[in-house]
Amino acid sequence: MKVLELFGGIGACSAALKRLGFNLDIECVEIDRFAVQSFNAVHGTNFVPTDIRDWDKDIEVDLIMHGSPCQDFSVAGLNKGGDEGSGTRSSLMYETLRIVEKLRPKYVIWENVKNLLSAKHRHNFDAYQARMVELGYNDHYQVLNARDYGVPQNRERVFTISIRSDLPDTFVFPEKQPLTVRLSDILEQNVDKKYYLSEKALDCFLSDGTGNYPRRERFFSNIFRKNQNIGNSITTNAGSRPTDNFVVASRGRDPENSSRRTAGGTFKQRLEPRLDGVTNTLTTVQKDNLIAELRDCRIRKLTPRECWRLMGFSDEDFDKASKVCSNTQLYRQAGNSIVVNVLEAIFKNLLF
Numbered sequence: 001m002k003v004l005e006l007f008g009g010i011g012a013c014s015a016a017l018k019r020l021g022f023n024l025d026i027e028c029v030e031i032d033r034f035a036v037q038s039f040n041a042v043h044g045t046n047f048v049p050t051d052i053r054d055w056d057k058d059i060e061v062d063l064i065m066h067g068s069p070c071q072d073f074s075v076a077g078l079n080k081g082g083d084e085g086s087g088t089r090s091s092l093m094y095e096t097l098r099i100v101e102k103l104r105p106k107y108v109i110w111e112n113v114k115n116l117l118s119a120k121h122r123h124n125f126d127a128y129q130a131r132m133v134e135l136g137y138n139d140h141y142q143v144l145n146a147r148d149y150g151v152p153q154n155r156e157r158v159f160t161i162s163i164r165s166d167l168p169d170t171f172v173f174p175e176k177q178p179l180t181v182r183l184s185d186i187l188e189q190n191v192d193k194k195y196y197l198s199e200k201a202l203d204c205f206l207s208d209g210t211g212n213y214p215r216r217e218r219f220f221s222n223i224f225r226k227n228q229n230i231g232n233s234i235t236t237n238a239g240s241r242p243t244d245n246f247v248v249a250s251r252g253r254d255p256e257n258s259s260r261r262t263a264g265g266t267f268k269q270r271l272e273p274r275l276d277g278v279t280n281t282l283t284t285v286q287k288d289n290l291i292a293e294l295r296d297c298r299i300r301k302l303t304p305r306e307c308w309r310l311m312g313f314s315d316e317d318f319d320k321a322s323k324v325c326s327n328t329q330l331y332r333q334a335g336n337s338i339v340v341n342v343l344e345a346i347f348k349n350l351l352f
């Protein structure tokens with residue numbers, strides 16, 4: 001199968017297809033040199049960084065995957081939008097349409113943030129779909145959450161599947177699957193001290209912040225969620241914001257020798273009855289006690305390997321990428337990628 005990964009990142013699409021047993025001939029268009037280094041290491045390819053605006057090959061392709069830049073559609077981003085000709089990174093999805101028109105692959109898969117369906121950005125989503133219909137494709141779209149496809153991460157993304165209209169189209173989105181892997185199952189056993197939050201970082205997360213941003217409560221809820229089986233969405237700088245995932249080990253335990261370092265861990269179990277209604281019922285005094293206790297324990301962010309696992313990549317893939325990229329890049333690449341298991345579930349319904 002000839003696959004063209006536009007905005008290829010680390011190649012979640014190729015990873016999913018390979019896992020399903022496809023023999024792939026891959027073409028990748030990706031501008032970031034570190035992402036390309038990881039892509040090449042993981043997939044055994046030899047691409048060079050390329051700006052999609054300069055890419056104009058005339059090749060035969062079965063499937064185009066594009067997880068086009070989402071910053072300008074994202075709630076977490078600047079919300080600048082992706083109008084054609086606006087010059088924003090998200091407007092680069094119009095480059096995909098140019099390439100689809102030229103190559104006319106059998107299938108086109110587009111992944112992006114759910115906020116693309118919001119009132120502010122919906123016109124770009126509609127414009128994309130209308131253009132795909134003009135180009136002779138049938139579209140299906142749905143918001144899928146990674147937690148429903150075997151990965152303990154709350155990550156909702158909109159997936160658009162376009163099938164060339166001369167092909168049979170019986171596509172339905174995959175059924176949700178029961179989650180059998182917990183966040184704690186993906187955690188590493190021996191974690192370097194550098195992943196633990198410094199006093200300064202803890203101070204920052206515990207401070208009340210200003211205006212409408214309830215920093216402290218958000219941070220609490222990301223350590224001590226009642227259902228700690230599922231983590232929050234992996235971001236491009238995991239552990240830098242109170243809304244990222246954090247793991248707790250109680251004081252007195254050497255974090256490198258602790259046998260019970262689960263998400264929330266022993267400390268969570270000790271505090272859980274008091275934390276059941278953290279946003280409603282905790283009194284100021286209780287909150288202060290909690291802060292005191294939090295200061296008394298070790299809290300760490302996820303490691304890059306854990307982030308890659310939460311994106312559905314194998315340890316083997318991670319090992320290859322970690323030989324050629326720094327942790328900063330590995331976090332970024334995981335946060336930018338697509339959960340492999342979700343694509344795998346889609347491809348099972350689309351290609352078999």
Ligand SMILES: C[S@@+](CC[C@H](N)C(=O)[O-])C[C@H]1O[C@@H](n2cnc3c(N)ncnc32)[C@H](O)[C@@H]1O
Pocket residue numbers: 006007008009010011012013029030031032035050051052053066067068069070089092333336337338
């Ligand atoms: C959301 S990520 C896609 C990740 C990818 N689908 C994966 O499986 O990892 C968007 C990617 O688009 C790349 N990108 C941004 N501008 C680009 C451009 N002008 N040309 C090619 N790639 C670009 C970014 O470097 C980033 O890796």
